Amino acid sequence: MVKETVLIAGLGLIGGSLALNIKEVENVHIIGYDANRSSLDYCIMNGIVDEVYDDFAEAVKLADICILAAPVSITVDLIHQLNHITLDKELLVTDVGSVKSLIMEAAEQLTSDLVTFIGGHPMAGSHKKGIQAARAHLFENAIYVLSPTEKSNEEQLDKLKALLSPTKCKFLILDPEEHDEMTSVISHFPHLIASSLVHQARNWQIKHPYIPKLAAGGFRDITRIASSNPVMWRDIFFQNKEKMSRLLADWIEEMQQLKELIDTGEKQQIETYLEQSRDYRDGLDSKKKGAILSYYDLYVDIFDQPGALLKVAGLLAEHDISINNIEILEIREGITGVLRLSFQNKNDQQLSNAILKKHKYETLIEE
Ligand SMILES: NC(=O)c1ccc[n+]([C@@H]2O[C@H](COP(=O)([O-])OP(=O)(O)OC[C@H]3O[C@@H](n4cnc5c(N)ncnc54)[C@H](O)[C@@H]3O)[C@@H](O)[C@H]2O)c1
Numbered sequence: 001m002v003k004e005t006v007l008i009a010g011l012g013l014i015g016g017s018l019a020l021n022i023k024e025v026e027n028v029h030i031i032g033y034d035a036n037r038s039s040l041d042y043c044i045m046n047g048i049v050d051e052v053y054d055d056f057a058e059a060v061k062l063a064d065i066c067i068l069a070a071p072v073s074i075t076v077d078l079i080h081q082l083n084h085i086t087l088d089k090e091l092l093v094t095d096v097g098s099v100k101s102l103i104m105e106a107a108e109q110l111t112s113d114l115v116t117f118i119g120g121h122p123m124a125g126s127h128k129k130g131i132q133a134a135r136a137h138l139f140e141n142a143i144y145v146l147s148p149t150e151k152s153n154e155e156q157l158d159k160l161k162a163l164l165s166p167t168k169c170k171f172l173i174l175d176p177e178e179h180d181e182m183t184s185v186i187s188h189f190p191h192l193i194a195s196s197l198v199h200q201a202r203n204w205q206i207k208h209p210y211i212p213k214l215a216a217g218g219f220r221d222i223t224r225i226a227s228s229n230p231v232m233w234r235d236i237f238f239q240n241k242e243k244m245s246r247l248l249a250d251w252i253e254e255m256q257q258l259k260e261l262i263d264t265g266e267k268q269q270i271e272t273y274l275e276q277s278r279d280y281r282d283g284l285d286s287k288k289k290g291a292i293l294s295y296y297d298l299y300v301d302i303f304d305q306p307g308a309l310l311k312v313a314g315l316l317a318e319h320d321i322s323i324n325n326i327e328i329l330e331i332r333e334g335i336t337g338v339l340r341l342s343f344q345n346k347n348d349q350q351l352s353n354a355i356l357k358k359h360k361y362e363t364l365i366e367e
């Protein structure tokens with residue numbers, strides 16, 4: 001079987017994580033392109049790709065499949081560049097951009113008969129950036145949106161799905177406009193709000209220098225994503241500008257209504273508002289509904305002792321249980337803190353609960 005060459009253009013968190021998965025596919029030669037030389041060196045040193053190039057045109061001429069994994073504005077530029085590169089074989093191009101419309105518009109302007117584009121977006125990531133943050137398991141069970149074009153056919157779509165199959169993603173075909181509206185609500189706008197909450201705290205810190213010390217689990221949970229990559233998010237906000245602006249207008253109106261309820265002391269209405277929000281949020285996590293990817297969580301009380309976390313992880317490792325994520329929700333000196341352990345399946349969650357209980361840990365299972 002002839003080896004296919006896959007080019008990943010942009011070897012950061014997402015491009016690097018995809019490379020780690022595509023390595024599992026047989027008969028694939030992975031080449032990488034990035035504007036940052038140290039990312040390319042890191043990829044070679046760690047065997048993430050087979051070869052690297054610092055010239056896009058040179059690399060793309062060698063490729064059968066090209067995955068564009070740079071920030072969205074750069075992805076648009078790279079698609080435009082494809083029109084000025086002379087190819088001598090067919091090329092299937094996809095991307096991973098968080099906003100689809102402008103990327104798909106650029107793809108429609110591709111002139112070569114040899115080039116076919118299928119849009120893509122894995123609905124998983126993190127607030128970290130760069131190749132060092134790349135992880136093979138990043139996409140497990142996540143939705144992977146694919147947006148075929150008029151020119152693309154089923155065979156090409158299947159080829160792409162096969163290439164991405166080690167990610168263990170669930171593929172979902174979406175129209176770009178629909179995609180951008182939904183992601184603006186569930187991904188892009190929440191990032192803006194998280195950042196605005198951090199700004200608000202920073203402004204109040206002028207009056208109350210002690211504010212950061214009071215920031216406990218709640219503030220940390222809701223603002224984690226404010227630590228994300230500013231360049232990437234700036235690009236996302238502007239590529240999805242109209243939808244962001246509309247959501248901001250809706251949000252301002254809703255905040256105005258809430259202000260009035262608070263100002264006029266409408267306790268019952270505020271309680272109802274909170275109840276409705278809690279019920280919808282809890283429903284999103286429901287494993288039966290499967291609306292949001294949720295892990296099987298187990299909460300464990302631990303004391304602030306050296307090695308407490310290692311001890312819990314060690315006990316589970318002895319039983320070959322793999323933990324998907326560990327998060328310290330809150331820990332203060334000398335008192336109990338809470339560890340949130342997330343597992344991929346119910347069996348691991350239940351088994352871990354039994355093991356930790358046997359070792360006298362206080363646990364709580366999230367059903
Ligand atoms: N981070 C997430 O949670 C997430 C999730 C899904 C999709 N995405 C999308 O994935 C894409 C990449 O995001 P990321 O999180 O991997 O960012 P990242 O910053 O970790 O990686 C981006 C990479 O692109 C490279 N790059 C920048 N300019 C370039 C250029 N001109 N030519 C070549 N390479 C260039 C950077 O050097 C870097 O290695 C974005 O389009 C983003 O919208 C991000």
Ligand SMILES: O=C(O)C(=O)C[C@]1(C(=O)O)C=C[C@@H](O)C=C1
Pocket residue numbers: 097098122123124125126127128186187188225
């Ligand atoms: O987990 C995170 O930190 C993310 O922000 C991931 C996240 C999101 O959920 O909004 C971010 C951007 C994407 O395009 C897809 C996923």
